[in-house]
Amino acid sequence: MDVVHLSPPERIEAGSKQFVVWQRPGSESPWRRVGVLDYNAGSRRGKLAEMTVPHANFELLITVEKQSSPRSPSSAAVIGPMSVR
Secondary structure, three states: OEEEOOOOHHHHOOOOOEEEEEEEOOOOOOOEEEEEOEEEOOOOEEEOOOOOOOOOOEEEEEEEEOOOOOOOOOOOEEEEEEEEO
16 A cells, blocks of 8 residues: 555644554444554655455545554544445
8 A cells, every 4th residue: 555645644633643544344344453554754655565454345544543553543534434346
């Protein structure tokens, strides 16, 4: 996954430090953390080298977070939720 044109996390929500990627098979399921984007502030680009999702169709969400391993996504969504097929 390669995401471009990302503002620094702390500019989106005060105290945020990470971009966290989430997935779920459908809106009735809870979000599951996939990983943290490796963010480069100079290029404003975030990358996630490997991403495995156990579903052919799923919803994707990227949020800014204060921690790299939160239990659930914050309300500060940067991308999504969006359907991936």
